[in-house]
Amino acid sequence: MHVPDGFLDAPTSIATAGVAAVAVTIALRGARREVDDRIAPLAGLVATFVFATQMLNFPVAGGTSGHLMGGALAAVLVGPYTGLLCLTVVLAVQSLLFADGGITALGTNVVLMGVVTVVVGYLVFRAAQLVLPKRLSMVAPAAALGALVSVVLAAATFVGLYVVGGAVPIPLDTLLTAMVGVHVLIGIGEAVITFLVVASIVAVRPDLVHGARRVLDVRPLETRVSA
Amino acid sequence: MNTRRRVSTRTVLVVGLLVALVLAGVVSYYASASPDGLNRVAGDLGFAGAEQASRTQDGPLAGYETAGVDGRWSGGLAGVIGCLVVLALTTGLMLVRRRSAQPTTVGGE
Numbered sequence: 001m002h003v004p005d006g007f008l009d010a011p012t013s014i015a016t017a018g019v020a021a022v023a024v025t026i027a028l029r030g031a032r033r034e035v036d037d038r039i040a041p042l043a044g045l046v047a048t049f050v051f052a053t054q055m056l057n058f059p060v061a062g063g064t065s066g067h068l069m070g071g072a073l074a075a076v077l078v079g080p081y082t083g084l085l086c087l088t089v090v091l092a093v094q095s096l097l098f099a100d101g102g103i104t105a106l107g108t109n110v111v112l113m114g115v116v117t118v119v120v121g122y123l124v125f126r127a128a129q130l131v132l133p134k135r136l137s138m139v140a141p142a143a144a145l146g147a148l149v150s151v152v153l154a155a156a157t158f159v160g161l162y163v164v165g166g167a168v169p170i171p172l173d174t175l176l177t178a179m180v181g182v183h184v185l186i187g188i189g190e191a192v193i194t195f196l197v198v199a200s201i202v203a204v205r206p207d208l209v210h211g212a213r214r215v216l217d218v219r220p221l222e223t224r225v226s227a
Numbered sequence: 228m229n230t231r232r233r234v235s236t237r238t239v240l241v242v243g244l245l246v247a248l249v250l251a252g253v254v255s256y257y258a259s260a261s262p263d264g265l266n267r268v269a270g271d272l273g274f275a276g277a278e279q280a281s282r283t284q285d286g287p288l289a290g291y292e293t294a295g296v297d298g299r300w301s302g303g304l305a306g307v308i309g310c311l312v313v314l315a316l317t318t319g320l321m322l323v324r325r326r327s328a329q330p331t332t333v334g335g336e
Contacts, residue, residue, distance in 0.1 A: 001265040006279035035324045044318035045243045051313040052251035055306050057259040064267040065259035089317045099281040099289035167277030182264040204234040
């Protein structure tokens, strides 16, 4: 859902650029706590994987496609602050090198596909973790739920921005229904991909997954004594 | 104790990177060319015409096509180049972050 130049007016684009700049500044500070010797190389991998996967548009409904946004995935794997930095690099490279997403719309895209999907994806993930059993097998389902909700809320956020500064007047309910409808389907694809990737890494090296740390911390209490 | 052999971090990184390169370099050729959710809605509701061409649309990798390379591998090559650029930028950013984060915790030589 890379927003091109022209969909939103200049004041709205400037406002979203400001929000994006503040969010990235906060992420740069917050990432200091997340980035250790293990996370640093993983962040490069996560950003690269998100970039690659965003090239893979999958069909969702007649003549429509969608691709991974990756905010929830990145937040669960390397933490929300580092995750936002990963998404910001991806979106900037896409805009500047690949003409995917406008230049003046870069702030909008960082807000929608970076800030919203990372924050919503991570909060839903953490909430799900609180409710679900504290097991490693629950990390991937929780991440998938965060992924689904994050895409739908990113679509809804675009609608909110469009209502404020859209180029052509469109009735709010019409736009909201259309955007949320198609992005529920895209969100299901996002959830499947997020589940598979998180489950794969949890299976081989759970200690590398930021979102699995709390579960790993309590695991010694569950150690079974062999009879 | 865990009897399973521990997969090294290096292995995870190398395998992950190879998967990303194959996705961007090869699998991307088979991606759906249909408009994405936003573009579809923009077309259906009548604001697609508001789109302005990106100022980077004449760049050598614009539209995920490599200038001067035609056919099957143009998109894949663009994808691989993009992966390497993203990897370099993110890793560089993380190294700067890490260094500024731990100025005194590493002992001297």
